[in-house]
Amino acid sequence: MEWSHVSPGDVISLDLSNGMLQGTIHPNTSLFHLPHLEKLNLAFNDFTASEFPNGIGRLSSILTHLNISMCGFSSQIPKDITHLHKLVSLDLSYNDFDFNLRPHAFNNLFRNFTVLEELSLQGVVISSVLPTYLNISSSLKLLDLRDTAVQGKLPRNIFKHPSLEKVYLSSNSLTGQVPWEISLLPNLVTLDLSLNDNLRIQPDVFIRFLQNSTLLKEVSLANVNTVGIQW
Known part of the structure; x- marks a missing residue:
């Protein structure tokens, strides 16, 4: 990815798919401090056994596309994800076997995402x-x-x-x-x-x-x- 002549305020799309990323994404990561970020793609990386952080809610005023498929995330999907009311496309599919979305969050997701065009939750445990x-x-x-x-x-x-x-x-x-x-x-x-x-x-x-x-x-x-x- 080319970073020259790019300031944090200028980034509107970030594609890190297949980037061989590993470890844990912390809530205070710089990813969640890009005020104009519209598209974020983290698909096909290895965050095995780590949780997707609550900080994603900070992008609620601008984010339109989010793809975290095939990342190995586990545990509960943060409720902050339902605050991303401008999402047009959301892909949470193919993560760890216990990656789950609680029933009330599932319902709020539909209630809040009024402009959504694509929703992929394959393999997410909803059990509702x-x-x-x-x-x-x-x-x-x-x-x-x-x-x-x-x-x-x-x-x-x-x-x-x-x-x-x-x-x-x-x-x-x-x-x-x-x-x-x-x-x-x-x-x-x-x-x-x-x-x-x-x-x-x-x-x-x-x-x-x-x-x-x-x-x-x-x-x-x-x-x-x-x-x-x-x-």
Whole structure:
């Protein structure tokens, strides 16, 4: 990375992905004292067994993109992350097996991120029953909650956002029926509901979904109850 002629006040994007970084990020790190930082990418580094620090909340007034995937972070995700209300893209996926987001923080994340377009939480331990209403950004294009241990029925309002293009909800404990509102996603390209053994999709809902999703390229319903659908 070229640092010449760059002062802390000028840095708007910092990409340290695959940088062979190790150790612990301390709350007082200079990373959290860059007043104009809009994009921060720490993906594919080795912070194994360390916690992501609370200091990230200091960037709440400006940060739009945050990627800390594949970093080996463990323990609880700091609640300060829900203060990053200007985020357009957030990727916390593929960290340590106990990297977790408490249920109230999970709900606040959706409540506060009103301009979010991409959310990737694959492998983050949430272990929460989904609320009946999930306050999703109307701009959301990518929703990835694979392998997060979320439970319960799918909130109907998830599928009332025409901006959605990719939805990944596989390898969870979702139950009940896939709501008919799933057919209200005209821009959907990918849908993965696989490995939810107690989830069911009704034949008429599935047919309407296929008829209306004209941009659809990938659908995965492995281990989802599809009894009654004529193949």
